[in-house]
Amino acid sequence: DAGVTQSPTHLIKTRGQHVTLRCSPISGHKSVSWYQQVLGQGPQFIFQYYEKEERGRGNFPDRFSARQFPNYSSELNVNALLLGDSALYLCASSPDRRGSPLHFGNGTRLTVT
Amino acid sequence: QQQVKQSPQSLIVQKGGISIINCAYENTAFDYFPWYQQFPGKGPALLIAIRPDVSEKKEGRFTISFNKSAKQFSLHIMDSQPGDSATYFCAASGGATNKLIFGTGTLLAVQP
Numbered sequence: 001d002a003g004v005t006q007s008p009t010h011l012i013k014t015r016g017q018h019v020t021l022r023c024s025p026i027s028g029h030k031s032v033s034w035y036q037q038v039l040g041q042g043p044q045f046i047f048q049y050y051e052k053e054e055r056g057r058g059n060f061p062d063r064f065s066a067r068q069f070p071n072y073s074s075e076l077n078v079n080a081l082l083l084g085d086s087a088l089y090l091c092a093s094s095p096d097r098r099g100s101p102l103h104f105g106n107g108t109r110l111t112v113t
Numbered sequence: 114q115q116q117v118k119q120s121p122q123s124l125i126v127q128k129g130g131i132s133i134i135n136c137a138y139e140n141t142a143f144d145y146f147p148w149y150q151q152f153p154g155k156g157p158a159l160l161i162a163i164r165p166d167v168s169e170k171k172e173g174r175f176t177i178s179f180n181k182s183a184k185q186f187s188l189h190i191m192d193s194q195p196g197d198s199a200t201y202f203c204a205a206s207g208g209a210t211n212k213l214i215f216g217t218g219t220l221l222a223v224q225p
Contacts, residue, residue, distance in 0.1 A: 035213075045213065106155050
């Protein structure tokens with residue numbers, strides 16, 4: 001079975017630009033979550049989507065937005081990029097809204113110059 | 114109250130030894146405590162997880178010990194191998210979502 005897949009794997013953007021990151025969950029998983037991992041730190045929660053609705057949001061500015069599609073795949077959008085947005089962006093999927101393990105993809109490495 | 118504190122920051126163990134990583138939490142609403150292993154350039158991979166109704170869970174060489182009254186839990190890696198060299202994260206969640214609060218990570222190096 002395919003795991004969580006994310007695209008692209010690497011991305012270089014300039015300050016002020018916007019970026020869209022994509023995630024396909026494990027087949028049968030209805031919940032997708034996004035995390036930001038800065039080098040040397042643990043992942044930080046950004047969003048959880050379940051059944052196409054936002055179910056949780058972390059302490060991130062409104063420049064960060066996401067959505068989930070009918071096939072349960074998801075996009076993370078970041079506008080007006082800042083140097084500090086450089087990080088590994090991880091997508092995780094789980095079968096349910098809560099109470100089930102999260103399985104992570106290998107992430108998208110975003111570099112903002 | 115949302116923090117999960119993890120120690121040590123780094124750990125060097127000889128092959129065949131026991132690696133021990135500790136975590137502590139404050140939020141008593143947490144009811145799920147997983148451990149993740151992360152290799153460079155990869156996403157975190159779920160190793161083992163525990164819920165507060167048990168004090169210990171073992172899967173192969175990996176054991177979680179859980180102390181509900183002290184609000185602490187730890188990962189023990191028995192017979193540590195060089196292939197176990199990675200960064201380990203503890204995490205916790207509870208409430209209406211799957212939101213995980215991660216510790217700061219432990220970089221484990223197992224010397225041959």
